[in-house]
Every structure is written in C-alpha cells, then in structure tokens.
Amino acid sequence: MSGAIPRGPAIVLVEPQLGENIGMCARAMGNFALDDLRLVAPRDGWPNPAAEATAAGAVHVLERARVFERVEDAIADCRLVYATTARERGQMKRVLSPEEAAGEALPHLVADTPVGILFGRERWGLENDEVALADAIVTFPVDPTCPSLNIAQAVLLVGYDWYKARLPGALPFRESERIPAPREMTVSFLENLEAELDAVGFFVPEKRALMVRNLRDMLLRRELTEQEVRTLRGAVSALVKGRRRGPAA
Amino acid sequence: MSGAIPRGPAIVLVEPQLGENIGMCARAMGNFALDDLRLVAPRDGWPNPAAEATAAGAVHVLERARVFERVEDAIADCRLVYATTARERGQMKRVLSPEEAAGEALPHLVADTPVGILFGRERWGLENDEVALADAIVTFPVDPTCPSLNIAQAVLLVGYDWYKARLPGALPFRESERIPAPREMTVSFLENLEAELDAVGFFVPEKRALMVRNLRDMLLRRELTEQEVRTLRGAVSALVKGRRRGPAA
Numbered sequence: 001m002s003g004a005i006p007r008g009p010a011i012v013l014v015e016p017q018l019g020e021n022i023g024m025c026a027r028a029m030g031n032f033a034l035d036d037l038r039l040v041a042p043r044d045g046w047p048n049p050a051a052e053a054t055a056a057g058a059v060h061v062l063e064r065a066r067v068f069e070r071v072e073d074a075i076a077d078c079r080l081v082y083a084t085t086a087r088e089r090g091q092m093k094r095v096l097s098p099e100e101a102a103g104e105a106l107p108h109l110v111a112d113t114p115v116g117i118l119f120g121r122e123r124w125g126l127e128n129d130e131v132a133l134a135d136a137i138v139t140f141p142v143d144p145t146c147p148s149l150n151i152a153q154a155v156l157l158v159g160y161d162w163y164k165a166r167l168p169g170a171l172p173f174r175e176s177e178r179i180p181a182p183r184e185m186t187v188s189f190l191e192n193l194e195a196e197l198d199a200v201g202f203f204v205p206e207k208r209a210l211m212v213r214n215l216r217d218m219l220l221r222r223e224l225t226e227q228e229v230r231t232l233r234g235a236v237s238a239l240v241k242g243r244r245r246g247p248a249a
Numbered sequence: 250m251s252g253a254i255p256r257g258p259a260i261v262l263v264e265p266q267l268g269e270n271i272g273m274c275a276r277a278m279g280n281f282a283l284d285d286l287r288l289v290a291p292r293d294g295w296p297n298p299a300a301e302a303t304a305a306g307a308v309h310v311l312e313r314a315r316v317f318e319r320v321e322d323a324i325a326d327c328r329l330v331y332a333t334t335a336r337e338r339g340q341m342k343r344v345l346s347p348e349e350a351a352g353e354a355l356p357h358l359v360a361d362t363p364v365g366i367l368f369g370r371e372r373w374g375l376e377n378d379e380v381a382l383a384d385a386i387v388t389f390p391v392d393p394t395c396p397s398l399n400i401a402q403a404v405l406l407v408g409y410d411w412y413k414a415r416l417p418g419a420l421p422f423r424e425s426e427r428i429p430a431p432r433e434m435t436v437s438f439l440e441n442l443e444a445e446l447d448a449v450g451f452f453v454p455e456k457r458a459l460m461v462r463n464l465r466d467m468l469l470r471r472e473l474t475e476q477e478v479r480t481l482r483g484a485v486s487a488l489v490k491g492r493r494r495g496p497a498a
Contacts, residue, residue, distance in 0.1 A: 175343050
C-alpha cells in the first residue's frame with residue numbers, strides 16, 4: 001500500500017523542549033505514514049533517549065530526523081509551508097483547518113513537491129516572525145472553551161487529516177464479506193416460522209397479512225447469511241420442541 | 250456557539266486501567282465539546298486523582314463522569330452504539346471510519362438521540378462479546394505498519410471527526426478581514442514602479458509589454474491591501490532615492 005501513497009509533508013518542530021513530546025510526535029507520524037521529522041534547535045540536544053522511550057513503533061522516524069539551527073534552514077527545500085497556531089496573529093495570511101490545508105496541498109504531494117508544516121514550542125508556539133515564513137496558517141477546530149492541544153496531539157490531528165487526504169477511504173480492514181443467504185432459504189425459514197406461529201395462534205386473524213409483512217421486513221433487512229438463517233431456524237425449532245416437551249421440572 | 254452544536258456521543262471507556270489515560274481522554278473530550286464520559290469498572294476505582302492531573306481544562310468532564318458495572322448498563326439509554334477496535338473480529342457488522350460513523354450518526358445527534366461509542370482496555374481493547382453489543386464497528390485509518398494508538402489518541406480522533414461533523418467548517422478564528430486596496434491606488438503604484446524602472450533601463454524594449462504584464466500579474470494576485478501598497482511604494486521610493494544619492498562611502 002505504501003507504494004501508492006503520495007508523499008507526506010515534513011513535520012517541523014521548532015525548539016521542542018521535552019524529548020517525550022518529540023517521541024510522541026514521531027509515534028503520531030508513524031501512525032500516518034509520515035517519516036520526515038525536522039527539529040529546529042531542540043532544547044535538550046539530539047539524539048535524545050527520552051524521545052525513544054515514547055516513540056513506540058516509530059523509532060525509524062527518530063532515526064531519520066534531521067536537526068537545523070534555524071526555521072529558514074529547516075524549510076529551505078519546501079515549496080509550500082504551513083504554520084500551525086492556536087491563536088490569531090494579525091497577519092493577512094489565509095487561515096485553514098488541517099483538512100482544508102491537506103486538500104490544498106494534495107496535488108503538490110502527488111507531484112512529489114516538498115511541503116512543510118511548522119509546529120511551535122510547547123509553551124508559547126511559534127513566534128510571529130516564524131509564522132510570517134509560511135504561506136498559510138493552519139488552526140484546529142476545537143471548542144473555544146477548552147482549546148488546549150499538546151504538540152503531539154496537534155501532530156496527530158494533522159497527520160490524520162493528511163493521511164485521509166492521501167489515501168481516501170483507506171481502513172486497515174473492512175467488513176467481512178457477508179454473502180446474504182439465497183432468498184429461497186430465507187423465505188423457507190420465514191414460512192416455517194409463520195406456520196409455527198399460526199399453530200400457536202400468535203397472529204390476530206384480521207391483521208395476519210400486516211404482521212407477516214412486518215416480520216419479513218424486520219428479518220430481511222438484516223441481510224442474513226446462510227449460517228444466520230440456520231441458527232434462527234434451529235432456535236425456533238428448539239422453542240417449539242421445548243414447548244411440546246413441557247417445562248423442565 | 251455551543252447553543253447551536255448538536256448533541257455529542259457518550260464516550261464509554263470499558264475497564265480503563267490508568268487514571269492518567271482517563272484524564273487524557275477527558276481532555277480530548279473537552280477539546281471537542283463532549284461531556285458525557287461513562288466508565289465501566291475502572292480498575293483503580295473512581296474518582297481517581299491521577300485522572301485530574303492529566304485532564305487539563307476538562308475537569309468538568311471528570312466531575313460529570315458516571316461509573317457502571319457492565320457495558321450493558323453504560324449503554325442502556327443509547328439507541329445507536331459503535332465499538333472501536335483496531336483489529337478484525339470475525340463479526341458480520343459494518344466497519345466504518347470515525348468520519349463515516351459521524352456522518353451516519355449526525356441526524357440522530359441532531360434529533361438529540363443518545364449515541365454511544367465504546368473504547369476498550371489499554372492492553373487488549375474490547376472483548377468480542379462487548380463488540381457484539383454494538384450496531385457497527387469503528388476503526389481508524391492508520392498505516393498498517395505502525396497502527397498503535399493509545400486510548401486517549403483514539404478518543405481524540407473520534408472527538409475530532411465528530412466535532413467536524415457537528416460543526417462543519419468551524420474554526421476558532423479565520424483570516425483577518427483583508428480589504429484589497431482600490432484598483433486606482435494599486436494601478437498608480439504600478440505605474441510609478443514601471444516609470445522608475447523605465448528610468449533605469451530595467452526593461453528590455455521589445456519585451457516591455459510582457460514584462461509589465463508579468464509584474465502586474467505577480468503583484469495583483471496577492472490582493473494587496475492599502476497598507477501593503479504604501480509599503481511597496483515606500484520601498485521603491487527608497488531604492489530610487491538611495492540610488493540618486495549614490496552609493497554610501
């Protein structure tokens with residue numbers, strides 16, 4: 001599958017402070033097939049063992065990570081750059097959701113054009129001068145009364161929306177192939193059920209046609225498989241036989 | 250805004266083990282305007298101070314949380330139930346992405362119908378018997394080589410997609426209102442620039458018309474504001490004056 005997936009954006013963490021957070025970002029990147037992690041002046045140097053401890057299965061992302069002194073260097077090869085921020089910056093740039101940015105960037109990713117997304121420091125995000133380096137701002141649709149996302153959550157949400165844009169409709173698995181039983185088998189079960197219900201006087205005579213119709217509607221909209229029809233037929237049969245034997249002592 | 254937002258689903262955590270994770274789930278719920286947290290037999294009892302430590306601004310979610318003995322009790326009032334799982338269960342249910350489930354559930358949420366989403370234990374998720382209680386399965390579009398999401402990340406992604414379905418297009422802020430300068434101001438600046446460039450022989454005569462057109466195309470597609478036009482005009486003027494003064498010694 002990864003042969004078919006378009007290029008992912010570079011994830012640029014600007015002056016990240018805690019190694020644990022870098023590791024969690026790498027893990028989120030791994031979830032969504034991103035592997036280009038760029039660190040601008042990480043506070044505790046690089047490599048950082050604390051990052052490895054939280055990266056789970058995404059150590060390969062950390063191993064490929066590159067360190068830069070300045071944001072300008074980290075995005076030097078990028079042709080489209082987004083800056084994530086939780087608050088307004090008084091800049092005239094367009095403001096997009098992660099999903100909107102992914103939609104806009106997708107043709108560039110498909111054309112294998114480098115695209116970068118900037119994420120700011122844990123404490124106060126990106127500086128305005130760093131935001132000014134981007135083509136557009138990305139912000140998150142969150143409830144304004146409870147807007148706080150940590151950096152790994154922000155990377156997770158961006159990775160998620162961009163993965164959905166890059167591989168629309170992909171899921172690790174879909175429903176089992178469910179082949180409905182042939183109609184003659186289902187109808188035979190229904191007729192058997194209706195005959196047994198007739199035998200015990202379940203139907204109100206003048207409403208029998210309607211009740212049968214409702215019963216068939218209800219059971220047929222399940223798209224029953226052969227195994228399920230056999231199970232239901234067995235259950236009805238067991239109830240009938242149990243009644244004929246009378247209640248257990 | 251929260252007056253207009255449709256009801257959110259109940260988030261049902263089945264036998265959560267670590268209080269820290271319950272707190273992170275509550276925080277993710279707060280981000281996306283969810284406040285109905287239901288805990289089935291939390292391992293360390295309830296309330297749990299470790300949960301408060303990680304809930305950030307979402308303590309109100311923890312305070313409203315309800316504890317149940319069994320999954321059946323936790324979803325008793327729900328009329329539509331989804332089970333999240335990372336792996337196939339051999340059940341015949343439909344399998345949906347969080348976004349697809351949100352789209353399907355939205356009319357029910359708008360009608361104020363209770364909807365529940367089950368999340369399993371940190372270690373091994375939901376039991377098959379618990380999955381069987383749901384109407385459909387929800388699984389996450391993740392890279393199959395690195396699929397591991399922790400419970401708080403799973404709640405974050407579900408909350409995110411459902412928030413986007415409940416409040417389409419909502420963002421905490423959008424671009425500043427950018428009023429383009431009146432065309433006479435922009436054109437006057439362009440004519441001034443072109444005259445200064447004529448004066449210094451910048452244009453190749455036979456290509457002047459094309460070069461002017463390209464310059465106008467480039468500068469006009471930015472939707473320049475009045476302030477931006479003034480800034481550019483000032484920059485051109487400064488360049489011209491500097492040149493007329495001659496190079497600094």
